[in-house]
Amino acid sequence: MSNWVRAHTNIALIKYWGKADEDLILPMNNSLSLTLDAFYTETSVTFDDALRSDELYLDDRMQDLAALKKVKTVLDLVREKAGITSKAKVMSYNHVPTAAGLASSASGLAALAGAASLAAGLELSSEELSKLARRGSGSASRSIYGGFAEWQKGTSHETSFAVPVDDADWDIGMLFIVVSDNKKDVSSREGMSRTVQTSPFYQGWLDSLDDDLSAMKLAIKEQDIHEVGVIAERNALKMHATTLGADPPFTYWSPDSMKAMEAVRALRDKGYSVHFTMDAGPNVKLICRQTQLEEIRTHLLNDFSESQLISARPGPGLHVVSR
Ligand code: 2P0
Structure with missing residues (x-):
């Protein structure tokens, strides 16, 4: 076995x-x-x-x-x-x-x-x-x-x-934009601890969460890709805002992260339902229709290289495999 x-x-x-x-x-x-x-x-x-x-x-x-x-x-x-x-x-x-x-x-x-x-x-x-x-x-x-x-x-x-x-x-996918990071890392463990202890914005983050969570669950139930993206993007921006208020302040964004965010906004202007989220690092993750992943990837190749763009689809839970 x-x-x-x-x-x-x-x-x-x-x-x-x-x-x-x-x-x-x-x-x-x-x-x-x-x-x-x-x-x-x-x-x-x-x-x-x-x-x-x-x-x-x-x-x-x-x-x-x-x-x-x-x-x-x-x-x-x-x-x-x-x-x-x-x-x-x-x-x-x-x-x-x-x-x-x-x-x-x-x-x-x-x-x-x-x-x-x-x-x-x-x-x-x-x-x-x-x-x-x-x-x-x-x-x-x-x-x-x-x-x-x-x-x-x-x-x-x-x-x-x-x-x-x-x-x-259902028709949901993610596309990773992998960007360069020349900054010194703040681990997520250290980053969240510092933010809880010192950022005056942290309470605002907590106060807004119930609304974001219940809206997200409704959007998932309705399989509404636009609303899922809107809520995820605003939630991520609020999380990242708390780090700017920390002491000492820090950010996970790099100039290329902002370039990726701008590319997402430009895709929205073209009519795509696409939004972004970011974690404790500079990479930007797009939320879009799975059926439009390749089309969106092709547009992004104007600004990013093949190897920077990775498509992802929903995946399975924990399971035993044979090796
Ligand atoms: C998340 N992150 O929900 C958030 C968003 C980073 C930003 O979970 O200290 O590696 O081991 O519990 O799980 C990264 O934190 O931290 C993380 P620990 P973890 O995905």
Whole structure:
């Protein structure tokens, strides 16, 4: 039997930004995402009495202790649940179309939660897997499911997990514009923590979320690509605005991010229903009709190269694969 588990990455349309509990990874707000076919991680875990410490191999390269930190949190929880004391060897492969820094902790930690629980003989429900993945990385809680998923913030480990919203079996797609980044990184973990603690705009972000979330759920139910895009774009811009108010201030935008945003606005002027979202980095992700992905990509080739433009469609949830 194969012990390889695959999880696909997800992009939030209503963003997770800020923790109420940094140890348990309880978020300040609910978030809602679309899982995509284009990027995924495959992972296997082997518990082995002969190992003296946990080992993590990413794309066949052994990782250091810093990279092992999130992984160890998930492994420890699985060991505790299953009554296992042995250390683990974790093998993980990221599948991304370009070497463009799109490797995601969402797919990585979701695949790990699946692979570690499988190796330990635990038969966990999707809800339990979502909680386990969350402890590694918040956004991973949503990658347990295909299509649209909502991470319900909860107030404790037991009540904070994602649930499926819609299988996204309709005319929606995403297009990634991969742009260069010459700036020093602020990790999302550091960025959200600094924003919660110091940005006077953070409360405004929180106050606007219920409206965005309920409008988004209605737009998904009605399969309204225009409204989904409008709400996702305004939600992302509000999230990014909070970082400018932080102390010290920071932004994830690069000049090329703004060039990509302008290209999206120009496509709208041509009549396309296309909007953008951005995460803790300079890449811009377009939300549009799946049936117009290629047409939109062709327009964007005027401003960006082939390798900068990656089309994505809704993808599946966590599943076992043979390798
Ligand atoms: C999201 N991001 O909802 C938001 C939008 C980035 C911007 O989830 O600290 O890597 O491991 O819980 O999950 C990135 O945060 O952070 C993220 P941790 P994670 O997709």
